[in-house]
Amino acid sequence: AQSVTQLGSHVSVSEGALVLLRCNYSSSVPPYLFWYVQYPNQGLQLLLKYTSAATLVKGINGFEAEFKKSETSFHLTKPSAHMSDAAEYFCAVSESPGGTSYGKLTFGQGTILTVHP
Amino acid sequence: DAGVTQSPTHLIKTRGQQVTLRCSPKSGHDTVSWYQQALGQGPQFIFQYYEEEERQRGNFPDRFSGHQFPNYSSELNVNALLLGDSALYLCASSPLQGFGNTIYFGEGSWLTVV
Numbered sequence: 001a002q003s004v005t006q007l008g009s010h011v012s013v014s015e016g017a018l019v020l021l022r023c024n025y026s027s028s029v030p031p032y033l034f035w036y037v038q039y040p041n042q043g044l045q046l047l048l049k050y051t052s053a054a055t056l057v058k059g060i061n062g063f064e065a066e067f068k069k070s071e072t073s074f075h076l077t078k079p080s081a082h083m084s085d086a087a088e089y090f091c092a093v094s095e096s097p098g099g100t101s102y103g104k105l106t107f108g109q110g111t112i113l114t115v116h117p
Numbered sequence: 118d119a120g121v122t123q124s125p126t127h128l129i130k131t132r133g134q135q136v137t138l139r140c141s142p143k144s145g146h147d148t149v150s151w152y153q154q155a156l157g158q159g160p161q162f163i164f165q166y167y168e169e170e171e172r173q174r175g176n177f178p179d180r181f182s183g184h185q186f187p188n189y190s191s192e193l194n195v196n197a198l199l200l201g202d203s204a205l206y207l208c209a210s211s212p213l214q215g216f217g218n219t220i221y222f223g224e225g226s227w228l229t230v231v
Contacts, residue, residue: 042224043224103213
């Protein structure tokens with residue numbers, strides 16, 4: 001079975017500061033990893049994904065994440081926070097092709113990001 | 118090109134009733150998955166449909182059932198509603214091949230059970 005742990009249910013930063021949202025995963029097979037953002041009363045928007053290509057993945061809105069197999073981590077970062085980044089962020093894992101659960105996303109509990117002026 | 122569309126957007130049901138939620142996948146996508154997102158939690162996988170068959174299922178009771186039509190659209194049915202079924206229900210579509218590269222979520226259907 002796969003699982004995701006997001007460290008910190010709430011993260012608060014100042015505008016212009018570094019954003020770091022932590023995600024650790026557990027998977028018995030090579031994983032695919034995703035970060036999604038959810039604004040209030042909306043669905044999920046894909047920020048970026050790791051699908052076994054480059055370990056440093058760049059996404060939309062200036063976000064990036066690095067897959068570290070040895071640490072089973074996929075932390076999300078952004079060099080400079082904007083007010084518009086305030087939202088809830090979800091890390092998710094899926095098995096890669098060939099896995100019995102390929103196509104199923106397992107999500108973490110989410111991290112609410114607050115950005116202060 | 119429309120993305121994933123879900124209906125209805127909001128609905129209120131009474132305990133014990135039944136509900137049907139609908140999802141139209143993005144054009145070209147043949148796989149539909151359903152997720153339940155309770156307030157303050159991450160989405161939880163309910164089941165996935167491909168070629169009109171349930172391909173895999175999460176840890177949800179049989180009260181949750183689904184269907185996929187030949188045009189790839191899908192329905193989620195929940196019988197004997199409980200208060201705990203109140204949640205945002207999300208539909209995701211993707212091609213089964215290349216799932217990791219293209220998976221899109223709809224805006225969801227908010228279900229309140231009273």
